[in-house]
Amino acid sequence: MDALILQLLNGMDKGAAYALIALGLTLIFGTLGVVNFAHGALFMIGAFCAVTMQRILNLSATIIDETQTDFLGNPLKVEVPYVQSWFGEVTGAAIQDWAVPLSILLVIPVMLLVGWAMERGLIKHFYKRPHADQILVTFGLAIVIGEIIKAFYGANPIQTPSPAALTGSIDLGVAIGFEPNTVIYSIWRIVYFFFAALIIAGVFAFLQFTTFGMVVRAGMADRETVGMLGIDIDKRFTVMFGIAACVAGLAGMMYAPILSPHYNLGMDFLVLSFVVVVVGGMGSLPGAVLAGFVLGIVQSLSSMNEVKAIIPGIDQIIIYLVAIIILLTRPRGLMGRKGVMEE
Amino acid sequence: MLGLNSRDLRLFVIVCALCLLAPILLNPFPVASSLGESFNAGYPALMQRFVIFGLLVIGFNILFGLTGYLSFGHAAFLGVGSFAAVWMFKLLSYNIVPAIILSVIVAGLFSVVIGYIALRRSGIYFSILTLAFAQMMYSIAYSDLVGKMFGTIVTNGETGLQVYNDDPQFLMGEGAPTVPHLFGLEMNSAFTWKVGGWEFIFQNGYYLSALFMILGFYLSIRIFRSPFGMMLRAIKSNQTRMSYTGLDTKPYMLAAFVISGMYAGLAGGLLAAMDPLTGAERMFWTASGEIVVMAILGGVGTLLGPVFGAGVIKYLENIVSKINSDILHSWFAFMPEWMENLVVNILYPFVGKGWHLTLGLLFMAVVIFLPGGLMQLGEKILALFGRKKKSDDAKTGATEPAE
Amino acid sequence: MGILEVKGVNKRFGGLQALGDVNLSVAENTVHAIIGPNGAGKSTLLNVLVGKLIPDSGSVMFDGQSVLGRKPHEINQMGISRVFQTPEIFADLSVFENVMIPCFAKRDGAFRMHAIESTHHEKDIAEQAMAILEDVNMADKRDMIASSMSRGDKRRLEMAMCLVQDPRLLLLDEPTAGMARADTENTIQLLKDIRTKRGITMAIIEHDMNVVFSLAERITVLAQGTPLVEDVPEKIKGHPKVREAYLGEAQV
Numbered sequence: 001m002d003a004l005i006l007q008l009l010n011g012m013d014k015g016a017a018y019a020l021i022a023l024g025l026t027l028i029f030g031t032l033g034v035v036n037f038a039h040g041a042l043f044m045i046g047a048f049c050a051v052t053m054q055r056i057l058n059l060s061a062t063i064i065d066e067t068q069t070d071f072l073g074n075p076l077k078v079e080v081p082y083v084q085s086w087f088g089e090v091t092g093a094a095i096q097d098w099a100v101p102l103s104i105l106l107v108i109p110v111m112l113l114v115g116w117a118m119e120r121g122l123i124k125h126f127y128k129r130p131h132a133d134q135i136l137v138t139f140g141l142a143i144v145i146g147e148i149i150k151a152f153y154g155a156n157p158i159q160t161p162s163p164a165a166l167t168g169s170i171d172l173g174v175a176i177g178f179e180p181n182t183v184i185y186s187i188w189r190i191v192y193f194f195f196a197a198l199i200i201a202g203v204f205a206f207l208q209f210t211t212f213g214m215v216v217r218a219g220m221a222d223r224e225t226v227g228m229l230g231i232d233i234d235k236r237f238t239v240m241f242g243i244a245a246c247v248a249g250l251a252g253m254m255y256a257p258i259l260s261p262h263y264n265l266g267m268d269f270l271v272l273s274f275v276v277v278v279v280g281g282m283g284s285l286p287g288a289v290l291a292g293f294v295l296g297i298v299q300s301l302s303s304m305n306e307v308k309a310i311i312p313g314i315d316q317i318i319i320y321l322v323a324i325i326i327l328l329t330r331p332r333g334l335m336g337r338k339g340v341m342e343e
Numbered sequence: 344m345l346g347l348n349s350r351d352l353r354l355f356v357i358v359c360a361l362c363l364l365a366p367i368l369l370n371p372f373p374v375a376s377s378l379g380e381s382f383n384a385g386y387p388a389l390m391q392r393f394v395i396f397g398l399l400v401i402g403f404n405i406l407f408g409l410t411g412y413l414s415f416g417h418a419a420f421l422g423v424g425s426f427a428a429v430w431m432f433k434l435l436s437y438n439i440v441p442a443i444i445l446s447v448i449v450a451g452l453f454s455v456v457i458g459y460i461a462l463r464r465s466g467i468y469f470s471i472l473t474l475a476f477a478q479m480m481y482s483i484a485y486s487d488l489v490g491k492m493f494g495t496i497v498t499n500g501e502t503g504l505q506v507y508n509d510d511p512q513f514l515m516g517e518g519a520p521t522v523p524h525l526f527g528l529e530m531n532s533a534f535t536w537k538v539g540g541w542e543f544i545f546q547n548g549y550y551l552s553a554l555f556m557i558l559g560f561y562l563s564i565r566i567f568r569s570p571f572g573m574m575l576r577a578i579k580s581n582q583t584r585m586s587y588t589g590l591d592t593k594p595y596m597l598a599a600f601v602i603s604g605m606y607a608g609l610a611g612g613l614l615a616a617m618d619p620l621t622g623a624e625r626m627f628w629t630a631s632g633e634i635v636v637m638a639i640l641g642g643v644g645t646l647l648g649p650v651f652g653a654g655v656i657k658y659l660e661n662i663v664s665k666i667n668s669d670i671l672h673s674w675f676a677f678m679p680e681w682m683e684n685l686v687v688n689i690l691y692p693f694v695g696k697g698w699h700l701t702l703g704l705l706f707m708a709v710v711i712f713l714p715g716g717l718m719q720l721g722e723k724i725l726a727l728f729g730r731k732k733k734s735d736d737a738k739t740g741a742t743e744p745a746e
Numbered sequence: 747m748g749i750l751e752v753k754g755v756n757k758r759f760g761g762l763q764a765l766g767d768v769n770l771s772v773a774e775n776t777v778h779a780i781i782g783p784n785g786a787g788k789s790t791l792l793n794v795l796v797g798k799l800i801p802d803s804g805s806v807m808f809d810g811q812s813v814l815g816r817k818p819h820e821i822n823q824m825g826i827s828r829v830f831q832t833p834e835i836f837a838d839l840s841v842f843e844n845v846m847i848p849c850f851a852k853r854d855g856a857f858r859m860h861a862i863e864s865t866h867h868e869k870d871i872a873e874q875a876m877a878i879l880e881d882v883n884m885a886d887k888r889d890m891i892a893s894s895m896s897r898g899d900k901r902r903l904e905m906a907m908c909l910v911q912d913p914r915l916l917l918l919d920e921p922t923a924g925m926a927r928a929d930t931e932n933t934i935q936l937l938k939d940i941r942t943k944r945g946i947t948m949a950i951i952e953h954d955m956n957v958v959f960s961l962a963e964r965i966t967v968l969a970q971g972t973p974l975v976e977d978v979p980e981k982i983k984g985h986p987k988v989r990e991a992y993l994g995e996a997q998v
Contacts, residue, residue, distance in 0.1 A: 035467055125711070131467050132413045136639060137710040139632060143703030151692050151700070271478055271628060278471045313488035320479035324460065327472060331464060346864055570850050570868065571861035573839075577847050580836040587796070587834065588848045588907065589822030591856035598859060 006183050007300045009172070013189040013258065015296020016196030017043075020251035021273035022280060022288035023203060024244035030220035030283045031240045034123055035131050037138040040270025041145040042245050045114060046107050046252025047261035048149055051158050053103035057083055057096045098163045100257055107249045115245030119238050142266060150263035157260035162188040167257075188257050195254050199247060200289055206243075207285070216240055220283065275323045281336025291334055295319050351564050354646060358560055362553040365390050366543045373540030381670060384658055387533060387546035388617075392657045394549070394556040395613045400637045400649035401556070401563050402606020406599050407635075408644035409567070409575035412462075415470045416477025417634050419457075420450040420604040422484065422626030424611025426497075429504045432619050436515040437506075437523050439530065439551075439616040443609065450608020451601055453480075458600035462593065465582075477631055484623035503622030523616045525551065530617060548617045555613060556650075559606060564646055566602070575599050636706050642718030651717050656702070663701055666694035749774040749947055750795070750915055755804030757790060757971075764790040765801065766971045772915070777941060777948045779958045782968035783991055788951045791968065792919055795949075796828055797821050809914065819856050825914035831923045833900040835907065837893035841884060844892050845875040845906050852911045878910040881943070882936065898929040902936060909940060918950045922957050934960050959983070967991065 025039045060079035068076040084092030095102065122141065126134045161167065170190075172183045207213035215236060252265075259265070276295055280287030301307065303315035326334065347355060361368070370385030372378040384390070403417050424446035431442035461472040483489060483498075490497035498504055506512075523530045530548035537543075566572045574595050577585050585592050615621055624630070633656070641652020671687045671694065678686065693701045713720055748771035757765040765787050772778045782788050793799040794806060797816045806813050813821050822828075836844050849871045854860070866872075879885045882902050887895065892903060901921065908916055921937070922930040934957055940946060941961070952958050958965060958979070965982045967974040969991040975982065982988055 122707075122711075129714075132411070132470075133710055133714065135413065135415075135467070135470065136635065137707055139635075140703050140706035140710060143632075143699060144707065147697065147700035147703060151697065267629070271474060274471055275475055278468060282467070312491040313482070313486045316482040316486060317479045317488070320475040320482075323475050324472065324479075327464060327468065328460060331468075348866070565864070566861050568864050568866070569861045570846075570854075570863065570865050571859060573843055573847065573865055574850070576839060577836045577843075580838040581834060583830075584834040584836060584907075585847075586818040587822055587828050587830075589819050589851040589856060589911070590847070591817070591819045594857040598861075602861075 002178050002183050003304060003306075004301070005178075006185070007304050008297060009183070009185050009189070011297030011300030012293070013192045013196075013296075014300060015293035016193050017251055017255050017269070017292075018273055018276045018296050019289045019292025020196055020199060021248055021269055022276040022292045023200060023285060024248040024251075025273060025277045026280070026283060026285050026288040027203075027240060027244040027247075029277070030285070031216055032119075032123065032127065032237050034126060035134045035138070036123070037135050037270060037274075038118070038142040038145065038266075039138075039244075039248055040266035040268070040273065041142045042111065042114065042248035042266075043252035043255075043269050043273075044149065044261065044263070044266035045145065046111065046249030047160075047256045047265060048153060048252075049107045049110055049249065050100045050103040050160050050253045050256040051153065051261055053106050054096075054099040054160055057081065057099050057102075061085065097165075100160060100162055100253065103253055104250065107253045108246055111246040111249035112242045114249075115242035116238060118245070119241040123241065142270065146263045146266055153261075153263065155263060157262040159260050160256040162191075162257035166191055192254050192258065196251065199250060203243075203247060204285070212236065212239075272319060275319055279323050279326050279333055281333030284333070284335040287333055287335030294334075295322060298322055345561070347564060347568075351568065351646070355561060355564060358647070358650060359557055362394065362557055365393070365553070366545050366549070370541065370543055374542045375540055377670075377673065381665065382662060384661060385544065387531075387544055387549050389657065389661050390546075390549045391552050391613075391617045393654045394552045395610050395617070396634075396637065396653040396657055397650045398552075398556040398559045398613070399607055399610035400634060400641065400653045401559050402603040402610070403634050403638050404603075404643065404645075404649045405563060405566060405575075405606070406603040407638055408649075409572060409579065410596060410599055411579035412465070412596065412600075413470045413635070414461075414473040414600075414603075414631075415628065415635065416457075416473035416475075416480075416631050417603070417607055418628070418630035419477035419480045419626045420454055420607035421611040421614070421630070422480070422621070422623065423453050424450045424608030425615045425621035425625055426484070426504060426611075427608070428612040428615035429506065429619060429621050432506045432512075432523065432615070433504075433510040434513060436512050437520055437619070438514070439523050439525055439612075442523075442616060443612040446612025446615070447605050447608045450611065451605045454601045454604025454608075455597070458597050458604065462596050462600060474628060474631070477626060478628055481623055481626040481628070484626055498623060500623070503620055505620035523548075523619050552613050552617065555609065559609070560646075560650065567646060571595070571598070633702075636702065638716075639714075640705070640709050640716050642716030645716070645718040648716050648718045655717065659701070659705075660698055663694050664696070664698040668695075748772045749809055750949065751805075751807040752791075752795075753805045753807070755791075755794060755801045755806065757794065757799065757801045764971050765794070768804070768968075768971070768973055770966055770973060770976075772947065772949050773964070774914075774947050775945055776963045777950065777961050779950045779952055779962035779965045780968055781952055781955075781958055781965060782974075784953075785970075786968040786991075787971040788968055789919075790971075792917065792951050795917060796826070822851070822911075822913075823856060826917060827908035827911055827913035827915075828917045829901075829904055829908055829919060829921055831920045833897070833904040835892045835900055835904050837891075839892060840888065841879070841890050841892055841895070841903060842875060842888040844903055845878055845910055846871055848907045848911045849874045874910060878906045881909070882906045897925070898932060901925075901929075901933060905936060905940070909944065909946070912944075912946075914947060916946050916948045918948060918952075920952055920954075921950065922952070922954055930954070930957065933957075937961055 021039060021043050024042070025036060028034055028036045028039070058081055060081045062077050062079055064075045065078045066075050068078070070076050081092060081096065083095050086092065087095060118141070122137065126137060166187050169184045169186045171180055172185045207217055219236070276291045277288055279295065280289070280291030299315060299319055302318040307314060345352065345355070366385045369390065370379075370383045372383055374383070399421060403414070407413055427446040427449040428442035431445050435441050457473070457476045461469055461476065464472060485500060487496065487498045487500040490499070520527065520529050528547055530551065531546065533544050533546035535542060535544050574590065578592050578595060582592055611625070637652040637656050638649055639652070640655060641650065642648030668687060668691055671690055672683065675683045675686050691697070709716060750770070750772040752768055752770035755765050755768040768791060780788055780791065790799065794801050795813065797813055797818060800814055808824055808826060811824065813824065813826070836847065846865070853871065876885065876888070879888055882905060884899065884902060884906065887899065892900065895903070922933050925933065937948070938961065941948070950958065950961065962979055964976065965979055966976045967982065967988050974987050974991060975985055977985070
């Protein structure tokens with residue numbers, strides 16, 4: 001029972017990441033009608049923003065400390081991070097420690113910029129092209145982004161720790177009446193889950209309660225009519241793309257402490273999140289979120305030793321299996337509408 | 344002749360001639376020259392890849408080019424074919440005949456099952472389903488899940504599958520070659536012809552692969568020109584009309600899918616016959632992506648496109664990833680030093696290990712500017728010359744009466 | 747006993763009775779029109795006839811065999827061809843290929859793996875295709891790509907594709923919808939020619955009275971999902987119930 005709960009919880013943060021990427025993919029697909037194979041790359045850019053923030057905060061000046069000497073008796077050279085010399089040692093160190101959450105300051109402008117550049121520079125020209133062309137060109141872009149990241153950050157995963165206060169784990173089992181040390185759960189994963197829930201709620205609230213969101217939803221339901229009403233749908237779509245990019249970027253940024261960012265991260269998540277979107281039902285936002293959590297949890301449950309003892313390695317293929325079964329039994333996905341993406 | 348019309352026959356003869364003469368055509372520079380080191384491509388290992396991947400993309404084109412169904416998991420069939428072939432080496436002998444036959448059969452069986460399921464959906468759903476199947480098969484192969492289930496080795500996981508000395512090889516005769524061979528004709532033995540500074544290598548393995556590609560190319564011409572091929576193009580054009588015309592689209596699609604899967608299996612079997620080892624990475628989805636790139640670059644739905652697409656990508660891959668900063672410096676040594684460094688620094692990220700960056704950019708450029716691929720580019724250039732000729736004619740025509 | 751017998755067909759969509767107890771009999775070798783105001787259930791009926799919708803109750807028999815639950819290609823192989831409201835043709839293929847495909851379907855059935863034979867060697871198929879193109883005056887356009895033709899020509903091509911199969915019943919779904927007057931007249935003429943030359947049984951679903959009265963030999967008037975009257979055109983024109991259904995609607 002306790003193991004089951006632990007795996008359920010483990011599935012939540014992974015599911016949250018899937019849900020966030022799938023949400024962005026669906027937004028882009030629903031509004032712009034574009035199948036964006038580069039969406040995983042946006043997630044990765046977010047993660048690398050966290051890496052960059054960490055590096056910026058660790059930039060140091062070399063100063064000579066007259067009070068200390070090295071073993072030859074010369075004055076000791078020490079590296080003092082700029083933030084520490086500007087804000088004082090304690091505050092500076094705290095800022096460095098909180099690099100990952102702080103990178104939100106970097107992620108939002110970067111993602112808006114990248115999203116804007118991508119939509120205006122590339123995607124715009126593909127609205128009227130076949131879906132196969134959209135897939136291909138964004139797939140090419142995903143390769144390019146991955147390679148650029150590799151050129152700047154190398155091929156190895158980069159450790160990006162979460163703030164010390166949020167590192168470590170807590171014993172959740174005790175809180176719900178189990179023996180101590182049965183359900184230990186990492187604090188950052190809990191943070192991630194709530195963060196994702198917040199963003200998902202934010203996106204839904206935005207679409208539900210603002211005029212802008214209403215137009216976008218109308219556009220998702222019937223693009224041509226809304227276009228004919230004289231609403232400048234194009235401009236809104238650009239903004240929508242920026243928002244979707246931000247969602248992916250934030251998801252990636254917060255995921256950096258859970259999975260050290262590397263240049264293939266985008267590709268790894270892309271395939272899975274596409275499966276998530278298709279399972280949820282192309283063009284359905286609640287479907288994307290639901291499918292993200294369902295698949296995350298299913299994957300986590302199947303990695304239990306009890307399950308693996310029966311079918312070894314099932315955790316690696318379960319998502320695809322579930323996807324295939326769902327697509328065959330419910331051809332439009334869990335919550336898909338008729339007529340979407342059926343050429 | 345051969346049941347082809349004169350235009351197709353010309354194409355076919357050109358491809359045959361190119362394959363036959365490739366060892367000479369691809370080695371235009373003396374071996375020792377710096378141009379030769381950088382740009383010669385007449386090595387058996389590379390030429391094998393040209394024709395084997397050409398074969399693979401010819402098969403892929405029968406599916407994607409004719410029916411418009413974009414499979415994003417075709418590398419899985421290639422991988423399955425390779426595994427089947429290596430197992431034949433392990434169990435029977437190094438003779439490639441059973442290996443190649445089994446690789447085609449196994450890939451065919453897999454594509455029947457996967458095709459039957461994936462073809463229940465169309466459009467992007469079909470692409471994702473094929474991708475999901477391929478990724479699943481990759482995961483199974485990479486962790487050798489089937490092997491673990493039965494407590495034995497099937498794909499040998501991360502290490503990859505190869506032939507060991509203690510493998511049974513039941514049909515291995517006394518003194519039979521210990522490398523892949525065709526009834527004694529060793530695949531890796533070659534004849535080298537030296538002329539002046541030039542060196543041309545004619546290898547058995549290459550010619551065998553080339554023969555298979557030529558056969559595959561011939562079959563694809565026949566399919567393109569057959570009623571079956573016409574039906575596939577009709578499916579791409581209008582499925583509603585197709586079914587209201589009394590035609591069942593399902594078996595047509597499945598047949599196309601299985602044929603192209605078997606081409607991929609054959610290509611996989613040939614890869615193993617050239618080098619008797621394989622691994623799961625051959626099935627990874629980026630490998631499937633590469634097949635799509637080759638098809639698009641060459642020109643989807645054309646006969647020659649796939650052959651060129653595969654050739655150009657494999658050539659560039661080989662050439663570009665060989666270039667290092669020393670070579671770049673030697674190329675631009677004629678410039679002032681600051682300019683040389685600048686140019687080298689700009690180009691450096693795109694060569695050597697940066698090959699994938701170049702590939703990605705190339706891919707985007709082709710999709711954006713040349714949706715018809717190299718074949719379309721060729722036509723455009725031809726049309727340009729044609730128009731020039733015509734306008735010249737018009738000019739002379741206009742001036743003549745004045746004389 | 748007609749070639750197409752519709753008996754007691756009912757179809758509900760939620761609370762809406764789309765078809766209520768429809769009985770219809772199309773006699774062999776006649777042109778039978780089904781007319782009715784908007785929302786009368788014409789399209790629903792057509793979808794039932796081609797197997798796209800399965801009625802809640804009732805039967806649809808073609809030449810003694812039920813068409814219900816059959817796939818479109820099976821229904822075509824039984825001998826029913828369909829012309830759509832907007833021409834459905836193979837837009838990327840040449841006109842000649844467009845008419846060859848139905849010839850193959852007629853000769854070889856729903857599927858045949860003829861992947862090695864060359865299309866060019868199919869002399870009799872080519873002859874059939876050429877003959878029908880001449881019949882519809884399109885022989886000079888045989889090498890054009892279908893999508894580049896005018897709407898009228900596309901309609902003509904679609905007819906040719908259906909006729910070349912020698913169907914026992916030709917279903918026409920508003921064949922002149924959205925056409926200009928001249929195109930409409932041409933289409934009527936084409937259908938009349940086909941009728942006199944080939945004597946094919948036709949069922950036309952139509953809105954345009956002009957088309958109906960110049961072609962049909964029998965007319966069924968559908969209103970609110972039920973057949974109101976069925977008779978020869980002369981009697982339909984002055985029929986009070988029809989006036990009520992049509993004009994009553996028009997005056998509101």
